[in-house]
Amino acid sequence: MKLAVFIASILSSTSVLAFDQIYLDRLLETRNCHHCSLNDADLSGKVLSGADMSESNLKNINLSNATLIGAWFTHSKVHNANLENADLTNTLLNDAIFDGANLKGANLTNAKFNFSDLSNANLEGAIIKDTIFRGVVLCNTTMSDGTVDNSGCPKPKPVSDD
Numbered sequence: 001m002k003l004a005v006f007i008a009s010i011l012s013s014t015s016v017l018a019f020d021q022i023y024l025d026r027l028l029e030t031r032n033c034h035h036c037s038l039n040d041a042d043l044s045g046k047v048l049s050g051a052d053m054s055e056s057n058l059k060n061i062n063l064s065n066a067t068l069i070g071a072w073f074t075h076s077k078v079h080n081a082n083l084e085n086a087d088l089t090n091t092l093l094n095d096a097i098f099d100g101a102n103l104k105g106a107n108l109t110n111a112k113f114n115f116s117d118l119s120n121a122n123l124e125g126a127i128i129k130d131t132i133f134r135g136v137v138l139c140n141t142t143m144s145d146g147t148v149d150n151s152g153c154p155k156p157k158p159v160s161d162d
Contacts, residue, residue: 027051044082064102119152 024041027033031051039059049069056076064084072092080100087107094114098121105125115135122142139153 027053 020037020039020041023033023036023038024043027036027038027043027048028046031048033051033053033056036053036056038053038061039057040061041058042062043066044062044064045066046063047067048063048071049067051068051071053076054072054074056073058073058076058081059079060081061078062082063086064082066083066086068086068088068091070090071088073096074092074094076096078096078098078101080102081098082102083106084102085105086103088103088111089107089109091108091111093111093116095116096113097117099117100120101118101122103121103123103126106123107127108123108131109127109129110131112132113134113136114132117137118133118141119137119139120141123144124142124146126144128144137152138149139151141149141152143149
C-alpha cells in the first residue's frame with residue numbers, strides 16, 4: 001500500500017512539472033500564455049515584449065531584469081513575484097494581484113495598474129512616469145521614493161463595549 005501511494009505521488013508530481021513546462025515552452029515560443037500556470041518559473045533576463053500572460057497564475061515567478069514592454073498581465077495572480085529591474089513600459093497590469101511582489105527599480109513608464117492589488121509590494125526606485133494607478137489597493141506598499149503607503153488597508157473594526 002505504501003509503495004502504491006509513493007508511486008502515485010511521483011507520477012502526479014511529474015505530470016505537474018511537465019504540464020508547467022508546456023506553458024513555459026508556449027510562452028517562450030509564441031509570447032502567448034493566457035490562463036497559464038507559471039508559478040515558480042525562472043524567466044529572469046528574458047525578452048518577452050508583447051507577451052500575453054493574462055488570467056495566469058504567476059506566483060513566485062522570477063522576471064527580474066526581463067524585458068516585458070507592452071506585455072499583458074490582466075487578471076493574473078502575481079503574488080511574491082520578482083520583477084526587480086524589469087522593463088514594464090506600456091504594460092497592462094489591470095485587475096491583477098501583486099501582493100508581496102518585488103518591483104524595485106522596475107521601469108513602469110506608461111504602465112496601467114487599474115484596480116490591481118499592490119499590497120505588500122515593493123516599488124522602491126521604480127520609474128513611475130505616466131503610470132496609471134486608478135483604484136489600486138495600496139497597503140504596506142513601499143512606493144518609489146521609499147515611503148510606505150497604507151491608504152488602501154482595511155479599516156479595523158471598532159471594538160464593542162459589550
